[in-house]
Amino acid sequence: MSTQEELPYDVYQDRCPTRLVLDRLADKWALLILDRLKDGPVRFNSLKRDIMRITPKVLSETLRKLERDGLIARAVFATVPVTVEYSLSPLGDTLTDTVSALAHWAERNMDAVLAAQAAYDAAITAAAIPTPGLHRLR
Amino acid sequence: MSTQEELPYDVYQDRCPTRLVLDRLADKWALLILDRLKDGPVRFNSLKRDIMRITPKVLSETLRKLERDGLIARAVFATVPVTVEYSLSPLGDTLTDTVSALAHWAERNMDAVLAAQAAYDAAITAAAIPTPGLHRLR
DNA sequence: CGGCATCCTTGCCGATACTG
DNA sequence: CAGTATCGGCAAGGATGCCG
Numbered sequence: 267m268s269t270q271e272e273l274p275y276d277v278y279q280d281r282c283p284t285r286l287v288l289d290r291l292a293d294k295w296a297l298l299i300l301d302r303l304k305d306g307p308v309r310f311n312s313l314k315r316d317i318m319r320i321t322p323k324v325l326s327e328t329l330r331k332l333e334r335d336g337l338i339a340r341a342v343f344a345t346v347p348v349t350v351e352y353s354l355s356p357l358g359d360t361l362t363d364t365v366s367a368l369a370h371w372a373e374r375n376m377d378a379v380l381a382a383q384a385a386y387d388a389a390i391t392a393a394a395i396p397t398p399g400l401h402r403l404r
Numbered sequence: 405m406s407t408q409e410e411l412p413y414d415v416y417q418d419r420c421p422t423r424l425v426l427d428r429l430a431d432k433w434a435l436l437i438l439d440r441l442k443d444g445p446v447r448f449n450s451l452k453r454d455i456m457r458i459t460p461k462v463l464s465e466t467l468r469k470l471e472r473d474g475l476i477a478r479a480v481f482a483t484v485p486v487t488v489e490y491s492l493s494p495l496g497d498t499l500t501d502t503v504s505a506l507a508h509w510a511e512r513n514m515d516a517v518l519a520a521q522a523a524y525d526a527a528i529t530a531a532a533i534p535t536p537g538l539h540r541l542r
Numbered sequence: 543c544g545g546c547a548t549c550c551t552t553g554c555c556g557a558t559a560c561t562g
Numbered sequence: 563c564a565g566t567a568t569c570g571g572c573a574a575g576g577a578t579g580c581c582g
Contacts, residue, residue, distance in 0.1 A: 293430055310565070379495075
């Protein structure tokens with residue numbers, strides 16, 4: 267808010283189109299796809315295999331949304347059977363460092379998060395049982 | 405995948421706990437909250453005002469999830485009425501640069517995205533009408 | 543001020559087919 | 563191989579009201 271130039275868009279504003287883009291990026295599958303594409307073009311079924319548990323439906327939908335937003339490009343080759351490659355567009359390429367950092371932050375800090383969760387849950391449980399061991403009969 | 409060390413966690417894997425964290429971060433509201441906290445502690449209703457259209461319920465829920473994950477800290481002051489401040493934890497602080505970059509990327513590249521969307525929609529519409537103007541009589 | 547409880551809707555997402 | 567079609571469930575999230 268301080269070091270940043272004045273822009274016509276403000277993601278904090280409701281009804282700002284940036285909210286729509288943020289919604290797109292704030293999607294687990296979209297982040298994984300963009301991250302997966304950062305090393306070069308990847309084919310549909312390769313994406314489907316690499317991003318475990320994604321269904322073809324969701325993969326297809328997410329790819330089309332990303333393509334519509336100009337973040338990825340779709341290339342069709344008239345082979346038999348047909349070959350389709352997805353790759354980052356120049357615009358999408360400006361995002362990958364950030365997206366990749368976010369997607370992999372969890373991997374680097376997973377232990378800390380798990381520890382925090384355990385501590386939080388323990389505190390909550392302790393609070394829920396004011397004097398543990400008391401009132402045990404009945 | 406190449407320049408990266410081998411980690412015990414892999415966000416591409418199903419059943420990997422990192423997926424849960426990615427789910428948390430891949431949330432529009434969580435991103436906005438984390439970004440909003442990067443300049444210092446903020447109170448509940450201030451967040452509610454700044455992040456337009458967020459409901460108290462969703463704000464409260466998201467804050468608690470972020471607190472449970474150890475990304476933010478909650479401080480209560482026994483004033484009248486009570487004052488509650490939310491701030492980034494040291495762990496959360498390691499995320500803000502990335503989160504902020506993602507949240508504001510949309511603001512910087514909104515025009516390009518809107519142009520891409522318009523081009524995409526125009527191409528789709530054109531494809532849906534093979535030869536415009538032909539077959540016009542019935 | 544800073545929430546929580548409740549109800550209710552919607553739309554996303556997964557599962558499961560089927561097609562060019 | 564690269565998708566589309568259809569269906570159903572379930573949980574995220576909005577609206578509202580109340581409380582310490």
